[in-house]
Amino acid sequence: MEGAILILKELEKRGFKAYIVGGAVRDKLMGKIPQDVDILTTAPPGVVEEIGKRSQWKVKGVGRAFGVSLLILDGKPYEVAAARKESYGLDSHRPEKVEYTSNIKQDLSRRDFTINSMAMDTKGRILDPFNGRDDLEKGIIRAVGDPQERFREDALRSFRAVRFAAQLGFDIEDRTLAAIKTCRDRIAGLSVERVRDELIKILISTHVSKGLGTLVDTGLAGCICRCTENGVNREVGILPEILHLVDLPQSPRYHTLDGFRHTLAVVQNTPPDITLRTAALLHDIAKGLPGIRTRNKRGELSDPGHHRLGAEMAEDIMKRLKFPQHIARRVVWLVYNHMSLPEPRKKTVIRWLRKRAPQFKSQDEFSEAIRQLLILFRADIGGGMRDPDYSRLEESEVIMLDIIKTIPFYQEELHIKGERVAERLGAGPQVGRFLNSLLERIQSGQLSNTEKDLEDALDRKFYRSKIL
């Protein structure tokens, strides 16, 4: 905040109005340390930059066209925006016309929610024309002005409303909530990248199940948005696949919750990490679908193979929503394996690990994936299982973590180098083959991963090759 106060003071010295605004004021009033501090001023960007240069601050004119300058003080960036008034047209997100104004209240009135429309001056006095402070105390997300108008102007605000509800645990005020529903047609004009960014923020929120529940209740999950590739627009579904989980019955022998409530509980049970939360959201996505839903011999509901189809669906969903590829790949793996907890026996666990190791490039990746899967197993059991029994998981977990620490699954973990093997056996494919045979022998307990044992094995191999 100190950097921001310095900037405000410099701007005031030159006769401009200047305030800290938006999220930083909201966070400060909630007793949190603001992440990034935005500044609102009546000074035009040119003047802000000149003041910045004269004060020997680092200046970046990144958003000059939008009236925004970036000042960097003590390594911290401050976005300084000229007060503006916006008018909207056909586009679902971008304003049609932006004009500078010297009226601070006018700028605050174009902001999305009352809790985001407060400004604070150098003395800590709050400008709050829309009673954001009241709503902050009551825990309410309320649109500034007429909610219908505000969501029609910019449809991204609908997702932002859900996101703030999920981050802060707040409720969306009734009229605001109703407007999100009636303005759903405008979502079609939003770019998939913007929607994805909000979805990810919702997924890693503290109150994620509230956010996801609201996405479904408002119908936002079932909306389409727009993907533009090579100048061609395509419609892209947001998350229609999760809708069929709502009220989906599950076998009461194992479950106390329907498909969606179970999914929400599993997501909420995982730490706020994008990979884990997405895997949790999608882990049972194929349950109940034709070709999957059936009854077992006892006549109970069952979904054999839902992990396989679920993994395929997860891949499609994350591809079209343009999730980062490395995250998508891991999520697909987690969904595919979420039913595969091995029996807590050393041999079984080694076989289980050996089968999966080749699916990863390195030991680091592999052990990270295993740890994530263990978290998902636990979250799944805690998601409304009738008699949650963690004991088998815990036993397998201890064995699994011990094995991946002590037994090698990758050549890089062997206490003998490829070069050393090549020295004795000659360079060529036999080196890799020999190293793999070492791995197998260590995994089956015939050899230990010590320099001496491996050197001896190499010796034996060397002499055998001489005799043959």
Ligand code: ATP
């Ligand atoms: P965060 O902590 O997530 O950064 P924030 O409130 O700072 O939350 P930003 O997206 O950084 O959110 O936006 C900064 C401020 O700009 C908001 O507080 C709000 O006043 C305004 N704002 C941002 N996006 C919109 C929008 N789509 N419509 C209206 N006002 C917006």
Ligand code: MG
């Ligand atoms: Mg911000």
